[in-house]
Amino acid sequence: MSTIPDKPTLDGLEAKWRQRWTAAGTYTFDRSKTRDEVYSIDTPPPTVSGSLHIGHVMSFTHTDTVARYQRMRGKEVFYPMGWDDNGLNVERRVQMLTATLCDPSLPYDPDFTPPQPDAKGKLPKDPVRISRPNFVELCEDVVQEMEREYQELWSTVGLSVDWAQTYTTMGPVATRISQKGFLRLLDHDVAYRSGAPTLWDVDMKTAVAQAELEDREIAGAYHKIGFALPGGGGPDGDTLYIDTTRPELLPACVAMVAHPDDERYQPLFGTTAVTPLFGVEVPILAHELAQPDKGTGIAMICTFGDTTDVIWWRELDLPIRPVVRHDGRLERDLTWVAASTDGDATWASVDPDEANANYAELGGKTIFTAQKNIVELLTAKRKMDGEPRPITHPVKFWENGKKALEIVTSNQWFIRYPPASELIERIKGLEFHPEYMRVRFEDWANGIQGDWNITRQRFFGVPFPIWYPIDEHGDVDYLAPIPATEDMLPVDPTTVPAPGFDESQRNRPGGFAADPDVMDTWNTSSMTPQIAGKWEEDPDLYQRVHPMDLRPQAHDIIRTWLFATVVKSHELFDELPFSHAAISGFVVDPDRKKLSKSKDNAEVGPFALLEQFGADAVRYWACGGGPGRDVANDSGQMKIGRRLGIKVLNASKFALLQGEPAAEAVVSEPLDRSMLLSLADLVDECTRVFDDYDYARALERAETYFWNFTDDYVELVKGRAYGSGPESESAKVALRLALETLLKLFAPFLPYATEEVWSWWQDGSIHRSAWPQGDPLRDAAGGADDAAALTMTVAGEVLTLLRKAKSDAKVSMRTEIASVNITDTAERLAAFELARADIIDAGKVRSVETVEGTELSVDVT
């Protein structure tokens, strides 16, 4: 307990209480509690390489209000922080900061030190190539720096996390759990390695997954190209025209396809066409995905121009003619051969010499150049009808990428998806807040195409615990993986030899080679319930927190994080990883557009806002948006939050300065009883909506009540409280009860202001105190009754009219009123009589006449 300051202020509360909470272990998780006593949160690990923005503050505040509520309800809250610190952003930053480049084929150098800046502070121009483990060490240093900045932000915001439980998506624990999960899935044949068409970013030279795609509108052009029809019979006789935006893929053409109902092409189904320039005979086939109204209505299928090509290739059982390499250039050494009845027909041409001559203009060229060259060739050989017609069309990009994705064939690790129906059934046990976000999950499950490619050709991530045998000729067999054993984990195969091999056999004929790739970051973060709960690392902890109660996250990663977590839990454990998913919206500009990264917004970063308005005020703003709702970035709301915080301090000061009521004091006065009865209803409602994760409504209700409480009740009761006797004692008891209750209702939202006030008159932390209940308040009020309930309402309305009279007369509120006539219904006048003394005191009225009528009016005479 401490004394009540003369001038209460919000300034400095963050630093003061952060320090004290840490020292007292206020939010420390008590792991002696059993699962039914625990409320566990599967905290989203923010990407520490991203820049901090106000959106993080909003969604994490939402979760914190729930954590604080549950803690006050008596749950032991498991609320860890997580850092998502692997991935591409960190890699880029480290390359820039240290002038290094990762080369997984290099051995680890334990004595490596990164290049130092010269006298002018410049790093060497040419980066130093270093091994993956060396590179990862550098990444970890950079990550730790950024994590400190994040922890500073979260602590200031007032998140009630137990920092001792912090987890990361790198490091030995996450790596071991991620690798172990992978090995178990491999064992169950759910993870598998396969050569398959792969979405590929030619710029970053890595595979990407369906969930990481986005569409971008880019400029392209239709090229109308004529194929030869040896048998004729097409709409244009013996030339068959297609429209394509990818003419450079002509050498990769494996078939033509039109819709089965398309009468123009029906006669051609089952026959063949011959590609221009390359003379490859390709079948003309029917498939429902072909769209008669697109281009000429018949398309060439290439391996691979887009994802539809992949579907056709698979469903029509077509051969593969890959021409685009992983670096985004066309294959250099393709050679067409004469068509023959036996042998590999992949590169068979009716005129190999011409095909090879034409291909010489394309081989080794970039896609851009190849397109230019092939258009020239087609034009020269009169195979193009007209000029290219410019269009803009949506093209798939990796969300982090700069160039359009290509589809290449490559050996990759996949995780088999369960059928969508199975997942949808599984999440019936998962409550979504708001419920309509469930549809996002179901839509995504239903739209999945193919399995989950978890391979990334990057460096700062969890390595695959896998090696491959090398035969006596020195060829690596990438389809015969040698998995690590679980006791080897965590393992980096580039530094540890494969089981049964010696390090000297690395990269040697008859030896082994390490898997050079790392896992998709979602493959690791999909195990946050296991990582945070320390699955098989600390089984005692795990059984106390798992499955989690709450998964909080934003709606944009339903298709990635939420989906992947449910899939992994389903496949590894046959269970749901958590029982509630609370989905946050975004912070948007006041004009409803997605928050831009413009200078204006950057200048109002989270630290500046917290500094200007205070943490409680920013939290108040954040909680204006209920689950799933976008929130406008509005400093006006923060101002209001700040005002609320100040009001809480001052109103509390008033209530406490009335002094402690005598031990035997009871609530006897009707006005006090009335106030407590409505407060009891408020408590019940806040509890009900908080149980439904509607923190926004809980705050709004408490706030509305509180302003009425200070404006009317406190003013009405003030004079009586200043006095003495049983009436005064009744006011003091009621004021303290109301204060305690209201502080607790605000505690999840305004942790600093409420804790400050609590410290003036109570021991311990308000955040470890018990959430209020309605019935004890009703008991203190001497039980509920309707007449008493009306007292506060009527008293408030009469007081407002008395103040209006003074305001209209432009006199001070202190001015006395000689006499008033109050007209109202009999029932309401009875309520008035119950509070008559308080009302005339607060209104400084000398005498009151009451007149029965139909509605309330107040006449000053």
Added chain:
RNA sequence: GGGCGCAUAGCUCAGUUGGCUAGAGCGCUUCCCUUACAAGGAAGAUGUCGGGGGUUCGAGUCCCUCUGCGCCCACCA
């Protein structure tokens, strides 16, 4: 093209299973230094509840339809 959400005062938003003259705060106008609070307080003005139909004694609320905005999914030759 399919789906989800939103639309209430100039602004940010409440408005429960339909129920009296539709609310709060900000902003605006006027007044008040009042012993919790001038980073304050009191009072006031401000609305075709997006448009049009329907159900009902009664619709901001339920149904149909249209419009606008946002998002998700699909399409990508």
